[in-house]
Amino acid sequence: MNTHVETQLAVPVTRRDHIRGRFDAPLTLVEYGDYECPFCGQAHPIVQAVEEEMGEQLRFVFRNFPLANMHPHAEHAAEAAESAGTQGRFWEMHDLLFENQEALDDRDLANYAAELGLDVRRVVSDILRGAYANRIRQDLIGGVRSDVNGTPTFFINGMRYDGPRDVYSMLQAMQEEV
Numbered sequence: 001m002n003t004h005v006e007t008q009l010a011v012p013v014t015r016r017d018h019i020r021g022r023f024d025a026p027l028t029l030v031e032y033g034d035y036e037c038p039f040c041g042q043a044h045p046i047v048q049a050v051e052e053e054m055g056e057q058l059r060f061v062f063r064n065f066p067l068a069n070m071h072p073h074a075e076h077a078a079e080a081a082e083s084a085g086t087q088g089r090f091w092e093m094h095d096l097l098f099e100n101q102e103a104l105d106d107r108d109l110a111n112y113a114a115e116l117g118l119d120v121r122r123v124v125s126d127i128l129r130g131a132y133a134n135r136i137r138q139d140l141i142g143g144v145r146s147d148v149n150g151t152p153t154f155f156i157n158g159m160r161y162d163g164p165r166d167v168y169s170m171l172q173a174m175q176e177e178v
Contacts, residue, residue, distance in 0.1 A: 007160035011142035013061050018090050020051065021059035027174050030061040030155040032143040035078060035097040036071030036104055037151045042165070044098040049167045054174060062094060064139040065151050073104035075136065080109040082132035083123045089116050 013019070013028055031047065033040040051060050064081075066074030077097050084093035096112050097104065106127060113123040126132065143153065147160070154161040154170075157177045163169050 007147045009155045009158045009160075010145035012158075013059070017061045017063065018085060018094070019059050019061050020091055022056055023059060025057055025059040027054060027058045027177060028061060028155075028157055029058060029170075029174070030063065032063050032065040032139070032146075032148045032151060032153045034064075034066050034071055034074045034151040035081070035094075036074040036101060037067065038101070039150075040152045041098055041101045043152045044095075046165060046167050046170065048095075050170050050174070053167070053171055057178070058174070063143065064136045065143045065148055065153070066136065066140075067151060075130075075133075076106060076109060076127050077104045078136050079127040079130065079132050080113065080123060082135060083126035084113065084116065084118055086126075087118050087122070089118060092116050093118075 009030060013030065015023065029047070029050065031040075031043070033043075047060065051058060064078040066078050068075050081090055081093045081097060084090050093112060093116060096116070100108065100112070106124070109127060110120055110124050113120045146153075146155070152165075154165075156170075156173055161170070161173055163173055
């Protein structure tokens, strides 16, 4: 069963992206996501299981696609993750945000920064002044160009994956790409 629609990733993966795994891995999973989206929250442990199962064969890329009209804390959460990234802790913040989706107000974000040992004042300042708004907007524009209209949206090796969001189905789709 082909679980890809004929939509390609419009913006290729580069070193600008947040990448977990080897840059030159043979398989790439790109997620356009929103930290406050409950469906992204449900997908998060599935993606982690897929990453664990695929190991060195997979690079996982996360791109911001905050649906601010539906999720009032999504943009600030994305700002917090980006700020953490400048301090070398993007993935730790990324995981913490998904594990605590019910608590994403600015005070919570500051607490997560402290928990990760980040410069809390810098993170808070970055969030409040929208320091990474342009980067987040670039992710959004890339998503729109790739026909992303909801979250999470996944691409496997550049092709949109619209199949079931469970570990087995996603692994099977990736095996078809190898």
